[in-house]
Each structure stands twice: as structure tokens, then as C-alpha cells.
Amino acid sequence: MPIIEARGLARTFTSRKRTVHAVRGVDLTVEPGEIVGFLGPNGAGKTTTLRMLTTLLQPTAGTAIVAGADLRRDPLEVRRRIGYVPQAIGQTMGGTDPECLVSEELLDQAALYRIPKADAAARTELLIRQLDLGGLDKRLVKTLSGGQRRRLEIALGLVHEPPLVFLDEPTTGLDPQSRSNLWEHIRGLRADLGTTVFLTTHYLDEADALCDRVFIIDNGVTVASGTPDELKRQVSGDVVTLAVNGAADKARELLARQPIVGDVTVSDDGGLRLNVVNGAEALPSLLRVLDDAGITLHSINLSRPTLDDVFLTMTGRSLRDDSPSAAASGQPEPTAPQATPAGKE
Amino acid sequence: MTFIHDTLVVFRREMRLSLRNPAWVIIALVQPVLYLVLFGPLLANLTAGTLGGAPASGGATGAAAAYRFFVPGLLIQLGLFGSTFVGFAIISDWRGGVIERFRVTPVSRLAVMSGRVLRDTLVLVVQAVILVLVGIGFGLRAPVSAVLISLGFIVFVAVGLASVSYATALTVKSEDAFAPMLNSVIVPLVLLSGIMLPLTLAPGWLQGVARVSPFRYIIDAMREAFAGHYANTIMLEGVLVAVGLAAVCLWLGSRVFVRENA
Numbered sequence: 078m079p080i081i082e083a084r085g086l087a088r089t090f091t092s093r094k095r096t097v098h099a100v101r102g103v104d105l106t107v108e109p110g111e112i113v114g115f116l117g118p119n120g121a122g123k124t125t126t127l128r129m130l131t132t133l134l135q136p137t138a139g140t141a142i143v144a145g146a147d148l149r150r151d152p153l154e155v156r157r158r159i160g161y162v163p164q165a166i167g168q169t170m171g172g173t174d175p176e177c178l179v180s181e182e183l184l185d186q187a188a189l190y191r192i193p194k195a196d197a198a199a200r201t202e203l204l205i206r207q208l209d210l211g212g213l214d215k216r217l218v219k220t221l222s223g224g225q226r227r228r229l230e231i232a233l234g235l236v237h238e239p240p241l242v243f244l245d246e247p248t249t250g251l252d253p254q255s256r257s258n259l260w261e262h263i264r265g266l267r268a269d270l271g272t273t274v275f276l277t278t279h280y281l282d283e284a285d286a287l288c289d290r291v292f293i294i295d296n297g298v299t300v301a302s303g304t305p306d307e308l309k310r311q312v313s314g315d316v317v318t319l320a321v322n323g324a325a326d327k328a329r330e331l332l333a334r335q336p337i338v339g340d341v342t343v344s345d346d347g348g349l350r351l352n353v354v355n356g357a358e359a360l361p362s363l364l365r366v367l368d369d370a371g372i373t374l375h376s377i378n379l380s381r382p383t384l385d386d387v388f389l390t391m392t393g394r395s396l397r398d399d400s401p402s403a404a405a406s407g408q409p410e411p412t413a414p415q416a417t418p419a420g421k422e
Numbered sequence: 423m424t425f426i427h428d429t430l431v432v433f434r435r436e437m438r439l440s441l442r443n444p445a446w447v448i449i450a451l452v453q454p455v456l457y458l459v460l461f462g463p464l465l466a467n468l469t470a471g472t473l474g475g476a477p478a479s480g481g482a483t484g485a486a487a488a489y490r491f492f493v494p495g496l497l498i499q500l501g502l503f504g505s506t507f508v509g510f511a512i513i514s515d516w517r518g519g520v521i522e523r524f525r526v527t528p529v530s531r532l533a534v535m536s537g538r539v540l541r542d543t544l545v546l547v548v549q550a551v552i553l554v555l556v557g558i559g560f561g562l563r564a565p566v567s568a569v570l571i572s573l574g575f576i577v578f579v580a581v582g583l584a585s586v587s588y589a590t591a592l593t594v595k596s597e598d599a600f601a602p603m604l605n606s607v608i609v610p611l612v613l614l615s616g617i618m619l620p621l622t623l624a625p626g627w628l629q630g631v632a633r634v635s636p637f638r639y640i641i642d643a644m645r646e647a648f649a650g651h652y653a654n655t656i657m658l659e660g661v662l663v664a665v666g667l668a669a670v671c672l673w674l675g676s677r678v679f680v681r682e683n684a
Contacts (some may be wrong), residue, residue, distance in 0.1 A: 161526040172523030188431040189527040
């Protein structure tokens with residue numbers, strides 16, 4: 078039985094007599110033990126969907142079973158069974174109080190789930206160890222580093238050993254080392270406890286590296302779902318770029334005739350650009366065709382589409398371009414080379 | 423009962439945070455103590471009787487009558503400035519994601535407010551006791567039962583003001599909006615409650631306007647108690663207003679906290 082099954086989940090907001098359809102109809106099926114990524118440009122309905130699934134917002138339409146409980150009929154039971162780690166950067170932050178001790182936060186959280194004191198202490202100790210917070214339990218939250226604080230926030234979401242945990246942009250704002258460290262912890266969750274992880278992210282490399290499957294939401298509806306590889310294949314296939322020693326026209330003609338090859342274009346530097354469905358399998362036969370014709374290769378390169386290409390195709394927008402939080406969070410944006418015409422004269 | 427358990431969990435957490443910086447409990451007392459020291463002596467020189475209420479039994483001196491008049495007012499002022507400011511803390515908790523974090527746990531959503539209100543009430547009662555003790559140092563003489571009755575009123579005032587402060591703060595979610603709102607409500611309430619000077623000095627129209635301030639009735643009842651009168655209509659009015667105020671504010675507050683999108 079799926080651990081999340083949402084059908085037509087929708088939410089409209091009414092303000093000043095204007096109705097805004099924040100989420101129009103989200104369908105999700107998540108199996109136990111999966112790590113699932115939820116991607117979408119800003120304003121696509123990502124946060125609204127997450128807030129509905131975590132009982133912070135009532136859906137205006139649709140149904141959902143979350144961790145075996147009916148979201149609309151029994152939200153309290155859903156709350157007992159899920160963990161939720163809010164996003165750390167934005168209108169509201171990750172949920173820890175700077176004036177609390179690390180151990181107090183964990184014990185208070187356990188008390189909120191009505192876990193008996195002795196169990197809470199044992200659980201706290203275990204989480205402190207599992208999330209590399211050893212030696213920090215008597216420190217004030219405000220003295221923690223960004224990565225440590227984020228790990229504490231994740232630990233808070235796990236105090237009651239939920240079978241399903243929602244992570245809202247778990248690594249936004251962290252430095253690259255803390256990010257990959259956190260990925261290890263998230264993988265460990267699934268490996269050690271079988272926890273199902275549902276996360277939203279702005280980082281496509283994160284979804285690619287971490288998630289078994291991704292859902293893409295745009296304009297309030299889920300537009301695509303699948304493993305990162307499946308989605309990439311759906312988009313455009315792979316691209317093979319090759320350069321031959323002379324006889325480029327002949328090579329082009331030959332390759333275009335191959336059934337596995339889609340478009341063939343000549344790139345700016347005289348190389349050939351081939352669209353193929355599965356580049357890795359196509360390469361040997363392409364090489365053989367050229368070899369038989371006595372054409373020698375100068376270079377060959379296979380590039381696979383990124384999730385960003387998927388995103389662009391599905392939503393018409395690049396995820397990175399319209400995500401202000403990515404820029405604000407220290408994620409290095411590729412900087413355009415400075416044009417210096419004065420120096421070139 | 424889970425609601426009581428949840429309230430106590432929130433109360434313990436908030437109390438712990440208050441005790442971590444106990445200086446604030448004292449700093450909040452600076453203002454009323456300054457009034458006691460720098461304004462109280464002025465009242466002591468007013469002719470007896472001007473301060474309203476029945477003349478105290480046993481031929482009290484001017485100073486004793488002055489503090490019997492002034493301390494109840496200062497206790498309410500302490501509440502008006504102390505308990506209404508608690509909302510600021512919930513705005514920063516909301517911004518820190520703490521409120522949301524609590525709302526995703528099975529904890530009662532009402533307990534997120536009631537635990538805090540319980541803490542605020544305890545803090546205000548402690549401050550009130552200190553203020554009364556300082557008052558005694560300055561010459562306040564009042565029956566113990568009068569002090570206890572006043573502390574009872576303070577409990578209702580704290581519950582009401584803290585609840586409505588949290589509800590308002592969590593609705594506006596901005597310190598910049600909350601601060602001017604507080605000012606525009608508290609200053610008229612202070613002026614219309616007869617804290618500094620008896621409203622009997624006021625012209626008729628002002629006395630009429632002052633009838634809208636619930637604290638005016640509560641202060642009058644506390645002054646009656648301090649003067650040794652426990653059973654009269656002024657006391658009854660005070661009790662009804664205090665209980666009604668607390669009940670209405672609690673109800674308003676609970677509506678905000680139980681609402682889905684707080």
C-alpha cells in the first residue's frame with residue numbers, strides 16, 4: 078500500500094474577492110521506503126502542496142491518504158505518523174529556538190508527541206549520535222553552525238520514529254560540504270530505518286543524486302513523474318557530438334541513415350551533433366558505421382540531458398533562473414565572463 | 423487529560439526560557455517602581471478624600487491613603503504594559519518556524535497558547551507581589567486579604583491581556599504593525615482607567631467615556647478591597663468585568679490558534 082496517495086489535491090485562496098488556484102490538482106503516489114523529490118518553480122504550488130500533506134493547510138478539493146490516515150478526515154492521526162522539517166530560509170525558519178539547548182529542543186519535541194520521559198532520553202541520545210550532534214547537547218541552538226542547526230531540525234522531525242518524513246528544502250543555505258554530508262544522513266535514514274522521505278528542493282543535482290523518483294509540479298498540477306533517468310530520456314534523449322578527420326559531409330549522410338539516430342546537425346566548429354535515444358548503447362554501432370566507411374574519428378563525446386533540461390521542457394522555465402532563494406543561499410551562480418572591450422582594443 | 427499535559431509541556435518550555443533571562447522580569451518592574459517613587463509622593467500631598475473611595479478606617483495618614491489608591495492602579499498598569507507585550511515573542515517564534523513545528527505535532531493547538539498564557543500569568547503575579555512589597559516599603563498599609571483579592575484580579579487581567587496579545591500578534595505577524603497597535607490601545611486604556619489620578623476629578627463627559635475601560639472597574643474594586651470593603655456593588659462589578667474580560671479574550675485567542683492557518 079502506498080504511503081502517500083493523493084488524488085486531485087487542490088487548494089484555492091480567496092482574497093479581496095479574487096480567487097487564486099494555488100494548487101489545481103496534484104496526484105502523488107509514493108511507496109514506502111522511497112526517497113521522493115518534489116520539484117517546481119517558485120509559485121508552482123510546491124509549498125502549498127507540502128503544507129496540505131502535513132496538515133498545516135486544509136485542501137479545498139481532492140483526497141489523500143498519508144501514512145495510512147485520511148488527511149481530511151483524521152489530520153490528527155496524520156500528525157502522529159509523520160515528521161516534518163520546515164524550510165530553514167524564507168518567510169519562516171526551521172523551527173528551532175535560538176535560546177534553547179539542543180537537548181531541550183529534542184526532549185520538548187518528544188514531549189509534544191507524548192513520548193514517556195525515559196524513552197525520550199534514549200531517543201534523544203540516539204539521534205544526537207546518528208546526526209553527528211555529539212558533544213553539542215548542552216549548547217544553545219544559537220551557537221550552532223548552519224549545518225549543525227539543520228541536522229538538529231532534522232533530528233526533531235525524527236524524534237517519534239515516523240515512517241514518513243517531509244523535508245522542505247533540506248539543504249538550502251548550506252555550504253557544499255554540509256550539503257553532501259546531509260545527503261548521507263538522508264540516505265542513512267532510509268537504509269537504517271526504512272523511512273520514506275518526501276523532500277522539496279531547488280537543486281536539481283540534489284534531486285538527481287538523492288531521489289529515487291521525482292515529481293514535477295507546475296501551475297498547480299503535477300506535470301511529470303518518474304526516476305530522474307526516465308524523465309531525462311522522455312525529454313530529448315542523449316546527444317552525441319563527434320568530429321571526424323575530413324569527409325564530414327559523408328559521415329553526416331551515413332549517420333543520418335541510421336535508424337537509431339534522430340536529428341543530425343553541424344555544430345559551429347564543424348563537428349556533428351546527433352540526437353539518439355540511448356547514447357551509451359548507440360555509440361558502438363555508430364563507431365562501426367564510420368569505421369566501415371573508412372572515416373577516422375578525431376573526437377567523440379556523449380552528453381546526457383540534465384534534470385534542468387527536463388525542467389525546461391516540462392515547465393518552459395529553468396528552475397534555477399527563477400529561484401531567488403538559490404541565489405540568496407550562497408549557491409554560486411555561474412557568473413558571466415566580464416566583457417572588457419576597452420582592454421581588447 | 424491531554425490538553426492539560428500539552429499545556430504543561432508548553433508552559434515548562436516557556437518558563438525555562440523566561441528563567442534563562444530572569445532580568446526581564448525585573449526590568450519590567452522598573453517602570454512601575456519609578457512611578458511609585460517619583461509620582462507617589464505627589465499623591466500623598468493631596469487632601470484626603472480627593473482620592474475617592476471611602477475614607478480608610480482608622481484615620482489613615484495621607485501617605486497610606488495615597489498608596490492604597492496608587493498601588494492598585496500600578497498593578498493594572500504593570501499588566502497593561504507587561505502582558506500585552508508578550509505578543510512580540512510569538513511573532514519571533516512564528517518567524518523562527520517554531521509555531522509551525524508545533525502545529526505539525528499532535529500537540530493541542532490551543533495548548534500552544536494556553537501554556538504561554540499560564541507562564542505569563544505566573545510572571546505577572548510574581549511581579550505584582552514584588553510591586554506590593556515595594557509599596558509596603560513606601561508606606562502602603564493594606565489587609566492581607568485585600569492583597570490576595572488584588573492578585574486574583576491580576577490573574578484574570580493577565581489571562582485576558584496575554585491571550586488577546588498573542589491572538590493579535592499571530593494575526594498581524596509583524597512587529598512593525600503590532601507596536602503601533604499596542605500603543606494606540608494601551609495609552610487610552612491607561613488614561614481612562616484612573617491609574618494616576620481619580621476619575622472623580624474628571625469632568626462629566628470624561629467620566630462617561632471612561633466607562634468603556636474594563637480596567638477602570640477592576641481598579642475601583644481593588645481600591646475598595648485595599649480600603650477594607652469587600653462586599654459591595656463596586657466589588658461585584660469588578661469581579662464580573664474581570665471574569666468577562668478574561669473569558670472573551672481567551673475565546674478570541676483560541677479562535678486564532680485553532681484556526682487552520684495561524
